[in-house]
Amino acid sequence: MTIDSRELGILHSVGSEPLAALRDEARVSRHRVNFVIDPSKGAVVSNCPYPHAVFFNFYREVYLRQEGPMAPKSPLDEPVISGPFSLYEGSFILEFLEPHPSRDATVLIRATYKHDHPLCKQGKDHPQSPPLHLHFNQSETFQVLQGQVATVEGWSVTTTVYTREDGPHEIKPWVPHSFNPVPDSPEDTVLLVWAHPDDVDEMMDRVFFTNLLMYVSDVHEKKVSLNPFQIMLTQHVSATALIWFPTATWLGPLRWWVPWKVQALFAAAGRLMGLTPMMKRYTSEEEFAEIQKTKRT
Structure with a gap:
């Protein structure tokens, strides 16, 4: 099994603490798990017998969640199916969740802006913040679970800051928009973003966002x-x-x-x-x- 190292929090060596934690837990589980890291590809190659989703959930519980508080869950308690990916020098954490059928969504993202990271202090100049754009076929709805996020929306390019109290906000097709972190947010910002409906051609899905965000x-x-x-x-x-x-x-x-x-x-x-x-x-x-x-x- 080959895993992008960003999914495991940027591992650096076979003797690193994350891998040691995994190996110790694997012994308890009566599985012998070996790891080889290819720095040139930024990948971890493992003989772990678990499917990817199970392995990542296992890793999060064993190591990642011990470093700090767990990210807020979605209101519908949707499970993580990919990630977390540490992007943009660690200022942005990307996870993909399994969308509940009621969302009628092709993708569900849980994104975290690290409020104390220098890049998040740049606000609209954060490298993840996309240029103003619109979607022809799908709405993009977001809901802030923690912290603050800013949007630029509409042909008037109005800037609005959203918090948890605002609930879900839908950006409909043909509406110009962009997202960015709030520079003076007092805490990490965690938000859910989903694209819907799911019965369209040329849709935005997990593979699309993985490619776009990782490439940028x-x-x-x-x-x-x-x-x-x-x-x-x-x-x-x-x-x-x-x-x-x-x-x-x-x-x-x-x-x-x-x-x-x-x-x-x-x-x-x-x-x-x-x-x-x-x-x-x-x-x-x-x-x-x-x-x-x-x-x-």
């Missing part, structure tokens, strides 16, 4: 170089368009139509260059094969 994080951390054809192609398959000059009302639909067409050209050129929307670096072999069957690559 790796670019920021200078692990990979930014390829504009790749980022445009990945974004294009999710029916998402950037917004240019949002307050220039005289431009009308050109504010999204021109960026959409530019993105389409870059995406088409990227395919001709042999790129795929979902990158093998961030996608399991099984998921990549399944995506190929549905022609999403």
Whole structure:
């Protein structure tokens, strides 16, 4: 089993405390578990007999949750199915949860901004904060469980700060928006984000967000170089368009139509260059094969 080291909290050596904790617990469970770390790939290779989801839950309980308080649970008590991933120099923690059927969602994210991290003090300039954009097919709803998060929303680019007391907030299709941490938040911010409905083409799902967020994080951390054809192609398959000059009302639909067409050209050129929307670096072999069957690559 090969695991991205970010899912285990950035492990550094075979003798590290996280791995020692896992090995000790494995002995109690009568399983002999060996680990090999490949620094060049940032991966942990293990003969652990557990499926990925079970292994990650096991690791969180044995080690990660001992370091601090547990992240707030979702109101529907949805289980973690992937993560946690430590991104953007540790300032942003990404987890994927199994969405309850009532959400009618293609993906459910639990995101944590570390309030005392220097990058979170940058607010809108945090490298995870996306440029103003809109989605054609799906709503994006978020709910703050702890702390504060800011949004820029609408053609008037209105900034609003949300807290737990505000409850779920839906950003409907065709509404420009962006998210960012609040620089003076007194505590870590934890929020749920989900995309819905789940019966659309060109949807936003776990594989899409894993690829997009990990790629941008790796670019920021200078692990990979930014390829504009790749980022445009990945974004294009999710029916998402950037917004240019949002307050220039005289431009009308050109504010999204021109960026959409530019993105389409870059995406088409990227395919001709042999790129795929979902990158093998961030996608399991099984998921990549399944995506190929549905022609999403």
